[in-house]
Amino acid sequence: MSTAWTSRYALRTKGITSSAIRELLKITQRPGMISFAGGLPAPEVFPVQRFEEACHKVLTQQAASALQYGATEGYEPLRDMIANNMARYGIKAKVENVLITSGSQQALDLIGKLFINAGDRVLVEAPTYLGALQAFNVYGAEYVSVPIDENGLRTDLLEEPLRSGPKFMYVLPNFQNPAGTTLSEGRRHELVLLADKYGIPIIEDDPYGQLRYEGEHLPPLVVLDRENLRRDDGYSIGNVIYLSTFSKTLAPGLRLGWIVAPPEIIGKLAQLKQGADLHTSTFTQFVAYEVARDGFLDKHVKLIRQVYRERRDVMLQALEEFFPPEVTWTHPQGGLFLWVTLPEGLDIQAIFKSALEQNVAFVPGDSFYAKDSREGCRHMRLNFSNATPQQIREGIRRLSAAVKSHLTATTPRAELPLEV
Amino acid sequence: MSTAWTSRYALRTKGITSSAIRELLKITQRPGMISFAGGLPAPEVFPVQRFEEACHKVLTQQAASALQYGATEGYEPLRDMIANNMARYGIKAKVENVLITSGSQQALDLIGKLFINAGDRVLVEAPTYLGALQAFNVYGAEYVSVPIDENGLRTDLLEEPLRSGPKFMYVLPNFQNPAGTTLSEGRRHELVLLADKYGIPIIEDDPYGQLRYEGEHLPPLVVLDRENLRRDDGYSIGNVIYLSTFSKTLAPGLRLGWIVAPPEIIGKLAQLKQGADLHTSTFTQFVAYEVARDGFLDKHVKLIRQVYRERRDVMLQALEEFFPPEVTWTHPQGGLFLWVTLPEGLDIQAIFKSALEQNVAFVPGDSFYAKDSREGCRHMRLNFSNATPQQIREGIRRLSAAVKSHLTATTPRAELPLEV
Numbered sequence: 001m002s003t004a005w006t007s008r009y010a011l012r013t014k015g016i017t018s019s020a021i022r023e024l025l026k027i028t029q030r031p032g033m034i035s036f037a038g039g040l041p042a043p044e045v046f047p048v049q050r051f052e053e054a055c056h057k058v059l060t061q062q063a064a065s066a067l068q069y070g071a072t073e074g075y076e077p078l079r080d081m082i083a084n085n086m087a088r089y090g091i092k093a094k095v096e097n098v099l100i101t102s103g104s105q106q107a108l109d110l111i112g113k114l115f116i117n118a119g120d121r122v123l124v125e126a127p128t129y130l131g132a133l134q135a136f137n138v139y140g141a142e143y144v145s146v147p148i149d150e151n152g153l154r155t156d157l158l159e160e161p162l163r164s165g166p167k168f169m170y171v172l173p174n175f176q177n178p179a180g181t182t183l184s185e186g187r188r189h190e191l192v193l194l195a196d197k198y199g200i201p202i203i204e205d206d207p208y209g210q211l212r213y214e215g216e217h218l219p220p221l222v223v224l225d226r227e228n229l230r231r232d233d234g235y236s237i238g239n240v241i242y243l244s245t246f247s248k249t250l251a252p253g254l255r256l257g258w259i260v261a262p263p264e265i266i267g268k269l270a271q272l273k274q275g276a277d278l279h280t281s282t283f284t285q286f287v288a289y290e291v292a293r294d295g296f297l298d299k300h301v302k303l304i305r306q307v308y309r310e311r312r313d314v315m316l317q318a319l320e321e322f323f324p325p326e327v328t329w330t331h332p333q334g335g336l337f338l339w340v341t342l343p344e345g346l347d348i349q350a351i352f353k354s355a356l357e358q359n360v361a362f363v364p365g366d367s368f369y370a371k372d373s374r375e376g377c378r379h380m381r382l383n384f385s386n387a388t389p390q391q392i393r394e395g396i397r398r399l400s401a402a403v404k405s406h407l408t409a410t411t412p413r414a415e416l417p418l419e420v
Numbered sequence: 421m422s423t424a425w426t427s428r429y430a431l432r433t434k435g436i437t438s439s440a441i442r443e444l445l446k447i448t449q450r451p452g453m454i455s456f457a458g459g460l461p462a463p464e465v466f467p468v469q470r471f472e473e474a475c476h477k478v479l480t481q482q483a484a485s486a487l488q489y490g491a492t493e494g495y496e497p498l499r500d501m502i503a504n505n506m507a508r509y510g511i512k513a514k515v516e517n518v519l520i521t522s523g524s525q526q527a528l529d530l531i532g533k534l535f536i537n538a539g540d541r542v543l544v545e546a547p548t549y550l551g552a553l554q555a556f557n558v559y560g561a562e563y564v565s566v567p568i569d570e571n572g573l574r575t576d577l578l579e580e581p582l583r584s585g586p587k588f589m590y591v592l593p594n595f596q597n598p599a600g601t602t603l604s605e606g607r608r609h610e611l612v613l614l615a616d617k618y619g620i621p622i623i624e625d626d627p628y629g630q631l632r633y634e635g636e637h638l639p640p641l642v643v644l645d646r647e648n649l650r651r652d653d654g655y656s657i658g659n660v661i662y663l664s665t666f667s668k669t670l671a672p673g674l675r676l677g678w679i680v681a682p683p684e685i686i687g688k689l690a691q692l693k694q695g696a697d698l699h700t701s702t703f704t705q706f707v708a709y710e711v712a713r714d715g716f717l718d719k720h721v722k723l724i725r726q727v728y729r730e731r732r733d734v735m736l737q738a739l740e741e742f743f744p745p746e747v748t749w750t751h752p753q754g755g756l757f758l759w760v761t762l763p764e765g766l767d768i769q770a771i772f773k774s775a776l777e778q779n780v781a782f783v784p785g786d787s788f789y790a791k792d793s794r795e796g797c798r799h800m801r802l803n804f805s806n807a808t809p810q811q812i813r814e815g816i817r818r819l820s821a822a823v824k825s826h827l828t829a830t831t832p833r834a835e836l837p838l839e840v
Binding site: 006009011016026038040041043046048051052055056059060063064065066067068069070071102103105106108109113114115131134135137138167168199201247251252253254255264268271272274275276277278279280281282283284287 | 426429431436446458460461463466468471472475476479480483484485486487488489490491522523525526528529533534535551554555557558587588619621667671672673674675684688691692694695696697698699700701702703704707
């Protein structure tokens with residue numbers, strides 16, 4: 001009975017993939033569970049008071065517009081604010097370059113809709129953000145995966161995959177999800193030049209760019225693209241579409257992201273967005289604008305950096321203290337995640353099960369690979385933004401116990417003296 | 421330069437259609453313009469005070485959840501409230517039958533994604549809601565159109581189109597958009613039986629069902645489907661997917677709609693929704709729940725009915741008073757729209773231009789047909805919910821002048837005595 005509709009009406013089954021993480025989040029609601037699984041911001045840093053003031057102001061002064069239908073492209077003062085904010089990172093965008101989306105996830109969906117015909121190849125990092133895979137899968141994407149290392153995408157391995165003619169490249173240069181790695185400046189230049197050489201557009205996904213805890217800000221690909229190629233016509237023919245979001249700086253519950261692209265692309269994406277949801281909530285856009293304006297967002301981001309840097313450091317320290325020497329991990333300069341590498345031969349799903357028994361959760365690495373990959377089975381993604389420092393320390397202690405139990409278990413029994 | 425990306429990267433151009441109405445809305449922002457073009461609620465009826473209280477309550481008591489990521493299926497208390505509210509219309513739904521969407525438009529997009537493979541036929545009313553056409557076009561839908569009359573879809577013409585094997589039927593039984601007509605009870609029974617006979621699912625879109633200004637509530641198709649077919653297993657194998665929204669009863673700026681369907685379908689749509697936008701804004705869901713709860717929504721809908729009934733009556737009276745006898749129109753029992761039929765041979769686009777010159781706007785009928793149709797060129801859709809009674813009267817006076825100028829203009833010159 002449960003598949004009555006699917007079989008009766010020949011419904012789509014291919015390309016529908018559920019995010020392992022979102023399913024996981026249900027388990028992690030269990031009391032006593034310490035979860036490093038989701039990519040959830042710390043609720044302690046939500047600027048609740050400021051939201052209250054913003055709601056009050058919007059509803060007393062602008063209710064007739066804020067509760068009404070709005071423009072598909074988004075609330076103009078918000079688009080304008082975003083364009084101005086990005087100028088500080090060297091991204092020269094005007095209002096007409098900005099489309100407000102219902103979270104960054106919708107940006108990925110609209111890009112999939114615009115670019116991908118069934119069977120088209122998409123070049124992705126291995127590992128990469130699994131929400132992007134989920135968005136692109138629906139349109140029948142095939143994948144070309146290029147590995148990353150501590151300095152991000154391996155640009156030395158990029159030329160052959162580019163020759164295979166992918167429809168676009170999807171990259172997360174800053175504090176990558178899941179690995180926490182950052183694309184080095186040298187590789188950024190190489191990437192942009194290669195994209196231009198082969199005429200392959202870059203989708204630059206940058207949800208965490210502002211959350212840098214150490215080191216210098218590196219130029220976005222969208223900026224290098226224009227500079228390197230000496231394009232003086234601003235944003236009209238660049239190779240790069242840039243995505244970002246308020247989910248990590250204000251609140252994910254708003255579902256507010258944005259796309260920066262040439263006006264031609266914004267126009268097409270806006271038409272697709274009309275058919276997808278008419279427009280993003282005017283109310284949340286008005287509220288976000290009132291919350292973020294007058295320099296509040298900048299001040300608030302400083303607070304978030306401080307809180308998350310501490311949590312990252314607590315996690316790194318706990319990993320050092322509790323984890324066995326066979327295990328390694330990345331040292332992210334920002335963002336929300338770090339990436340743990342286990343010795344070969346372990347069963348990540350079995351470790352995951354043991355971890356849940358210990359009331360600690362993470363996301364097994366295999367979820368982040370476009371294709372089945374043995375490589376994925378050696379990794380765990382750990383989030384350090386959501387749990388408190390105390391929980392992080394305790395969670396890593398529990399997780400180390402789960403890992404260690406499997407390290408011992410895999411020690412070949414034959415090596416034990418028979419008499420033991 | 422402006423199509424540089426499209427040609428360089430072979431972007432999708434087929435299936436991207438912009439809503440004529442949404443483009444129109446930009447023109448109608450002009451000062452002095454009286455617009456009957458959009459389907460906008462009256463801002464005067466937005467329950468602003470109640471929204472203020474709801475925001476305050478949500479932010480002081482539940483901010484950590486209301487601003488955080490949430491479940492793809494939606495906020496459970498809101499889904500539960502929707503299920504309970506619908507029970508009063510005989511729709512037996514439980515929480516697991518309800519998926520919250522980012523407006524009803526997203527429901528149409530997700531249904532298109534799930535059902536339509538390029539070239540699949542979709543059976544639609546002629547005329548029909550153009551946002552549905554826009555959503556389905558992207559997936560490569562072809563259309564079979566069945567005309568409507570004052571009693572809604574012509575079920576006597578339905579059998580042959582059903583034999584052609586459409587993937588589903590899309591119907592608006594109550595106060596149809598654009599025509600304002602309501603499907604009679606007899607035809608509802610016929611429709612449900614025919615759908616069952618040919619095994620064709622029905623998408624029942626009901627954004628206006630609660631806004632009835634006269635006559636008796638008629639049973640939804642989803643209820644007749646279960647009753648007529650004596651299905652005792654509740655909602656598990658019905659032929660009907662039911663859609664509705666808070667856009668016309670609370671506020672469209674929230675972008676909150678819902679789908680009622682068997683759990684199997686809800687599960688698949690939720691997976692597609694994950695890839696599309698993760699979930700609908702938790703904040704707007706929490707706020708809508710607090711606004712609607714404790715019987716407020718019912719009371720508020722009564723107020724809306726009163727305001728819109730008056731506006732409908734003012735429009736009907738003004739049409740009677742100002743319009744020439746060759747022109748006819750529907751008498752909607754509810755909803756937001758009425759549908760004007762002009763004599764044959766007039767150029768609706770020319771009338772539209774004249775109307776804009778007179779500072780009054782409507783939507784030309786041809787937008788609402790799946791295929792190019794001469795029929796569409798005889799119609800205007802008029803919205804009566806957004807303008808005030810005074811504006812409605814003045815707008816219809818202006819519009820009648822525009823129409824009359826074309827009636828005269830089409831009088832063949834040859835009939836004039838040469839000496840005049």
